[in-house]
Amino acid sequence: MSANFSVSEENYIKAIYHIQQSVDTVSTNALAEQLKTKPASVTDMLKKLKTKKLLHYEPYQGVRLTAEGRKLALGIVRKHRLWEFFLVEKLQFGWDEVHEVAEELEHISSKKLIDKLDAYLDFPRFDPHGDPIPDSSGRMAAQQQxxxxxxxxxxxxxxxxxxxxxxxxxxxxxxxxxxxxxxxxxxxxxxxxxxxxxxxxxxxxxxxxxxxxxxxxxxxx
Amino acid sequence: MSANFSVSEENYIKAIYHIQQSVDTVSTNALAEQLKTKPASVTDMLKKLKTKKLLHYEPYQGVRLTAEGRKLALGIVRKHRLWEFFLVEKLQFGWDEVHEVAEELEHISSKKLIDKLDAYLDFPRFDPHGDPIPDSSGRMAAQQQxxxxxxxxxxxxxxxxxxxxxxxxxxxxxxxxxxxxxxxxxxxxxxxxxxxxxxxxxxxxxxxxxxxxxxxxxxxx
DNA sequence: AAATTATTTTAGGCAAATCTAAATTTTATT
DNA sequence: AATAAAATTTAGATTTGCCTAAAATAATTT
Incomplete structure (x- = not known):
């Protein structure tokens, strides 16, 4: 069932998800800045992701994730935060040096891996930065303030x-x-x-x- | 110092390393078969890897890793086998279901990550299949027979x-x-x-x- | 040794993801 | 409302890694 997306596609979806935390509709420029790429490249990718039904996009109108896109985003966020937790809790990384590594680990595709990791870590609810970790069905606690x-x-x-x-x-x-x-x-x-x-x-x-x-x-x- | 190689490049180097365990010089066809790609694609990549000084290659003469190529290969093998050990030992995977996941994890680039993982696992010397795990300087025990x-x-x-x-x-x-x-x-x-x-x-x-x-x-x- | 077969390389193309430069649309300002 | 500015999209290239088909080279067989 669940399709297979490229690292690039996943990074776009994740970036849109994060920007949508503060605004409803995400602009091409905002995305370009977040992803350190050029607006023209963003437009190309948005067209592709639209055909994959991960987002709502009309030219010049900005972009919003579909339910499916949000589900994918939550999966990536889950992986990112679980790996961060692992790195700090088990491998003794400082909480300020885990982000980059987690950016790579979050694209490992095995669902079985991430669910087993979750269990191994005893189902943590927040990552080392205090951000909530979605569970395997995408639910998570409210933002930790x-x-x-x-x-x-x-x-x-x-x-x-x-x-x-x-x-x-x-x-x-x-x-x-x-x-x-x-x-x-x-x-x-x-x-x-x-x-x-x-x-x-x-x-x-x-x-x-x-x-x-x-x-x-x-x-x- | 240590450069940054693509997943594809790393897979070629690793495949050459493995084939070189049984023959001195690796043929284009053998590589193509191992990597499930076409001989013409292999030739392209060999030319590229030669300019990066990872291997010795002359047209029609087959290929051998340079010292540098071998070092890279050992680093990848180290990562692969450490992750396999982790999956079996800590996450309770069966030893027969870890290979695919490790194929992805072996391309995570952080050296700090892999050295900390090594320490966390208490410096194992053999992976779950009995193959030796290179240490952080590339040394490993003889093949476990x-x-x-x-x-x-x-x-x-x-x-x-x-x-x-x-x-x-x-x-x-x-x-x-x-x-x-x-x-x-x-x-x-x-x-x-x-x-x-x-x-x-x-x-x-x-x-x-x-x-x-x-x-x-x-x-x- | 010549001919056949197998291997390898070259040539030309394709898809993904990016870029620059130019054109278009939207938004803001006079 | 017209114009200027900003944002966005289109057009045309580039790079990486792969492909097929054809040419070149090496190995084998007769």
């Missing part, structure tokens, strides 16, 4: 929710230029007042209070 | 050497249609006279004496 207070030092993360909607909080966030999607790392933690020093992009680091940190939820990136 | 007497029941094996050259022995072997390369399995062992019943390919099983079995050396296949 952690409190900024609990984010380890020097771990890239992205603000994904804020624990209050008060005007005062929003004013403070605006002033600090923090919003949903802001990427940051914690550089220092001060035990005295539990304040933390964070760094956004390449800007200079600055300090935020315990009270503020406690209402910010992030996911590792 | 065992006496036919010691071959477990129902284990496919191949005759690889004969412990005597006597005419009488050769006559007997000819009559039983056993030669180097014959594939067989032991189906029964009789304690009374230590004779064993063996089966060659799909032919009916037949019995051979203890004396004969003792001079036949096989390797698992």
């Amino acid at each position: 952690i409190n900024l207070i609990d984010l380890p030092l020097n771990t890239p993360a992205e603000v994904c929710s804020v624990g209050s909607q008060s005007a005062e909080l929003l004013e403070l966030l605006t002033h600090k230029q923090i919003s949903i999607g802001t990427r940051l790392e914690v550089k220092k933690q001060f035990g005295f007042d539990h304040s933390i020093e964070i760094r956004v992009k390449n800007q200079p680091a600055f300090t935020i209070s315990q009270q503020l940190a406690q209402v910010l939820f992030v996911k590792r990136v | 065992i006496n036919l007497i010691d071959l477990p029941l129902n284990t496919p094996a191949e005759v690889c050497s004969v412990g005597s050259q006597s005419a009488e022995l050769l006559e007997l072997l000819t009559h039983k249609q056993i030669s180097i390369g014959t594939r067989l399995e032991v189906k029964k062992q009789f304690g009374f006279d230590h004779s064993i019943e063996i089966r060659v390919k799909n032919q009916p099983a037949f019995t051979i004496s203890q004396q004969l079995a003792q001079v036949l050396f096989v390797k698992r296949v």
